[in-house]
Amino acid sequence: MPLVRNPILPGFNADPSIVRVGNNYYIATSTFEWYPGVQIHHSRDLANWELVTRPLTRKSQLDMRGEPDSCGVWAPCLTHDGDRFWLVYTDVKRKDGSFKDTHNYIVSAPSIEGPWSDPVYVNSSGFDPSLFHDDDGKKWFINMLQDHRRRPRAFAGIVLQEFDSSAGKLVGPKKNIFLGTDLDLVEGPHLYKRNGWYYLLTAEGGTAYHHACTLARSRDIWGPYDVHPENPILSSKDAPFAALQRAGHGDIVETPEGRTYLVHLASRPTTQERRCVLGRETAIQEAIWRDDWLFVKKGPVPSLHVDVPGVRDDSRYWAEHRYTFENGLHKDFQWLRTPETERIFATQDGKLTLFGRETIGSWFEQALVARRQTHFSYDAETVVDFSPTDERQFAGLTAYYCRYNFFYLTVTAHSDGQRELLIITSEASWPDGKINMPLADPVQIPNEGKVKLALTIRGRQLQFFYGLDGEGLKKIGPVYDASILSDECGGHQAHGSFTGAFVGMACSDINGTALPASFDYFIYRPAQHVTDRYDV
Structure with missing residues (x-):
């Protein structure tokens, strides 16, 4: 056999x-x-x-x-x-x-x-x-x-x-x-x-x-x-x-x-x-x-x-997954907790729209749609159209384990309305689950136009990227420790954290106005890396 x-x-x-x-x-x-x-x-x-x-x-x-x-x-x-x-x-x-x-x-x-x-x-x-x-x-x-x-x-x-x-x-x-x-x-x-x-x-x-x-x-x-x-x-x-x-x-x-x-x-x-x-x-x-x-x-x-x-057939395991939304949300994706999906997302005109709800750490209602990380190393990419007016509205690309541990590249705005990119992470404060302060320096971007967001994970190293219309991808932020997206760092060091790392799209509006963010597609691309000796 x-x-x-x-x-x-x-x-x-x-x-x-x-x-x-x-x-x-x-x-x-x-x-x-x-x-x-x-x-x-x-x-x-x-x-x-x-x-x-x-x-x-x-x-x-x-x-x-x-x-x-x-x-x-x-x-x-x-x-x-x-x-x-x-x-x-x-x-x-x-x-x-x-x-x-x-x-x-x-x-x-x-x-x-x-x-x-x-x-x-x-x-x-x-x-x-x-x-x-x-x-x-x-x-x-x-x-x-x-x-x-x-x-x-x-x-x-x-x-x-x-x-x-x-x-x-x-x-x-x-x-x-x-x-x-x-x-x-x-x-x-x-x-x-x-x-x-x-x-x-x-x-x-x-x-x-x-x-x-x-x-x-x-x-x-x-x-x-x-x-x-x-x-x-x-x-x-x-x-x-x-x-x-x-x-x-x-x-x-x-x-x-x-x-x-x-x-x-x-x-x-x-x-x-x-x-x-x-x-x-x-x-x-x-x-x-x-x-x-x-x-x-x-x-x-x-x-x-x-x-x-x-x-x-191992070729399926290593295949790139490019998700579009013409036929609804692909079965690989899940969301958190709520059965009332119409309040957090919709698929229309070939795009995924997330309606900004509570913060990324909420236990009640957050607009976060993601798929499992199934490889030790991979790339992810999406394009978002989002027009925030202040710092309480943010949407983008997240590598997520739970409220204690996540990395989140967001399109947001300064209090004066100027749009910017900001990385929000709880990495340095594990196991408290607090946002790492001070945040990485924001990057100002034009107030109009779509933004390409991407990340790479190679073993324990995570790097974010962004790109504006007509431009290639640029690095943003430092290299983060992706290994905290793990059971051992999920708020309980043993016997208490039971899930696994996800990657996906999220949108929050803690002004309570449900500002939408539109995503054109999502790519998950497995990568073979020399440190991943037990990858299948």
Whole structure:
């Protein structure tokens, strides 16, 4: 069989849940505060994957306004019961401090493209829910259990209860079936049945460098569950120089030929600070069954190259993406939190118009449309038409992780109305998330005319450029440290920042007049760079 190089879903694709329906494989991944909710990719060979849908597209399914960074949609679980697709997800309203507010929902659809139903509320007792369809027709709902009285951890185990899909609610007794192991922080549960055994796969060790996959089994769905004799079955915690780090939170699938694979999240840190700019990505490992236990081939450390049925077309990975807006917003783009898209953007006359709303760090309503950074090095470019009247109106090109960390080349104006270019960044003040003062010196530009904005990232070096009508690109500002656009610098140094770097277009008008900015196109061009030794 051919080898595929991990990750199979590069760039911010965390918490993978995989299901096979016939010859089709689908992976659902977390989207956190980015809208629409849940990414679902499709493949026929486990090597080549295509984004096919984001099912949580309307206010009745998801409204994340006001939710902090790295909250929102956590750990979706995608399953199929022979008739319908079922998607379980958590909408996290708060995650820091003594409490977490985590609401769990279920939607379903006759096909992966939909239509996806309005959500059924299930519970709020914990996060990372999943749905298991037993061979007797019963459906079982499991999630990690929170207990805010437990110190220093609130992870109290995995709870099981039957779900009545006709009534749309949990029924019957519930039980804490698994307290986890010494790895701690048990979460991300998935149930399976094979040869009369119930298998419980969980994530443990937190989401940083001690992350792991734990497997346990029982003859009875209610337990007790015995832990795998060589636990954990997957982890990089004892292999600090492995290419794939932070490996854990997995799910299992079998091919029609009976081969078994484990998909899991992993990260590829760069720089001496071990920063994960591309966030948590989806990787795959082949596994084998022995004595009714699952073992990862060459595990537990994840392999960079894995045998899969297909051969990947790497030319797609390195292709330039030139986005125009004649047919609406391309599926690669997302925005932050709000289901009311008409308030933040429109596509008309072949252009993308952003309506200036709140600042780039807002948790409520900001006009920011961006795509994932999926390469360690790349170029980005756009052309903006924007006529600000003062310093409270600004629009342009941003490399963005969260409100704590971003770089933003803006077209704005001085208080006297003279238009200028200004770079706004929170880089130097991490982890406080404050704008770096003083700002880089502004560059005056004519009050009329479009402006070309561009950036290059080569490893950890970011450089902005600008160009006026009829002129070539010129450098603006210093070289910035792009490595802070990473989980490790997202406001939490471990276990708390969950997304990945984006690049895109933004517009703010904190005068409250919703001044629009018009963008002609957007280019994302991957670049191969000598420092990117783990790029796929």
